[in-house]
Amino acid sequence: MTTAYISEISKYEGQDVTLKGWLYNKRSSGKIKFIILRDGTGLIQAVAVKGEIEDKYFDLIEELTQESSLAVTGTIREDKRSPWGYEMTLKSLEVVHIAEEYPISLKEHGTSFLMDNRHLWLRSEGQRHVLRIRHEIIQSIRQFYYERGFTLIDSPILTPASVEGTSTLFETDYFDGKAYLSQSGQLYLEPAIAAFGKVYCFGPTFRAEKSKTRRHLQEFWMVEPEVAFNDHEDNIKLAEEFVSYIVAWVLEKCGRELDALERDKTKLEKVKAPFGRVTYTDAVERLKKEGIEIEWGDDFGAEHETVIGSWFETPVVIEKYPAKIKPFYMQPDAENPDLVANMDVIAPEGYGEIIGGSQRDHDLERLKKKVIAQGLPLESYEWYLDVRRYGSVPHAGFGLGIERTVAWLSGSKHIRETIPYPRMLYRLYP
C-alpha cells in the first residue's frame, strides 16, 4: 500500500493509499462516521459507512480521542463540497496511540493558557500557517543572498563585548570570566568583508530588554548583510530590494496560508522599491505638526513609528538620526556631524521597525574616541578596530528582525506567535 501525504493527495485520485497522522476531529451520524485527519501537510476527511467497512474498524473509530495518532487506508475521491477538495472512503485503520484528554480543544482559549501549552499549540492550524510563512521568509532570505554572491559568515553567540549598548546584555559566566549573549553579529561581519567583500550572518540574537510589548522578544532571529565599499545610499537600495524580494516570495509561495489567516494581500502587493523616505529631522517636525509629543533628540517609540508608517503605502526609510542616540560604530553624516548615516525601515500598517542599519565609521581615530566616549572598554574592541588598520574601506550593512517581518507579512497582532518557542520577559517555559 502506498503511504501518501495529504498535500499531494490529488495525485492519488481513485487509488487506495495510507495516510498517517493525528485525529483533528470526528463526528458521527448514525451509520456514517467522519474522521478529520491532519498529517502536518494538510487536513482530510475520511468517511466510514457501516456495512461497507469491517465492523471492527467502524467500532474502533468510537475509541479515537482528539490527537490520537493513527494510520488510515482507503480510496481517494475528489469532492468539490469538501473544504479540502478530496475525501477518503475509509477501508481500514490502525491506531498508533490513543491520546490522553487533549488540553487544547477546538473552542477558544486564553493566550496565557495557550502559551503554557506552546508545544501543543503549534499543532493548531493558525499557528502552523504563521510558522510556514516564517519558514518561507527564511528560505527567501537565503536565496536572496545566495543569488547575489554573498558569503554566509556565522557569528558567535558567546561574545566578550556589546554592540547595541550595555543595558540590554545577557551576561553569563565564562570559566573565570564573563561572556555576553550576542545582540547582533555585525561586529564579526565587518572584518569578514575584507575577506569576502559581501557577507551576511543569520542567527539568534539576544536582548535583555525589560520591554513587555507586542513587538519585543528577548531572543529573536536577525539576518545581517554587510558590504565593502557600500555607502549610505547603497545600503538603503539593498534594504529596499531585499524587503521587496521577501514580500514577493511570500505572496508567491504562501497564498494558501495568507488566505487562511485572512491577510489583506493587496496591501502586500504595494510593497515595491523605492520605499517612502523621510529624514529623522523632518519626521520629528511633521509629528509635532500633527500634535504628537516629541522633541528633536528623542528616539521614536512604537506610537511614533505607527504614525510615520501611515504617511506611506510602502514601508518607510527613516534616515539620519542624531548621533547621540545611536551606537558608536555609525558613520557621521557628510553634511552634519551631529547626525549619522543610518536608516531604519518601518513596516506599514503599524508593524513597526523591521530594519536598523548604517554606513560604518571607517576612521580609526574617530571610532576609538567614540568607543571611549560611550564608556566601552577599548581593549575589548581592538580586534574590531583592526578593520580600520589594515585596508579600511567605507562599508555599510543592516539587520532585519525575522519575527517582526513574520508578524507584518502574516498579519499577526503579537510577535509571540511568529517564533516556535518565544522567549519573553515573563516566559521561559516551555
Ligand code: 4AD
Ligand atoms: O536596530 P537593531 O538594534 O540593529 C542592530 O542590531 C544592528 N547591529 C544591525 C546591523 O546593522 N547589522 O536591530 C535590528 C532589527 C530591528 O529593526 C528589529 O527588526 C529587530 O532587529 N529587533 C527585535 N526584534 C524583536 N525583539 C526585539 N527585542 C528586537 N530588537 C531588535
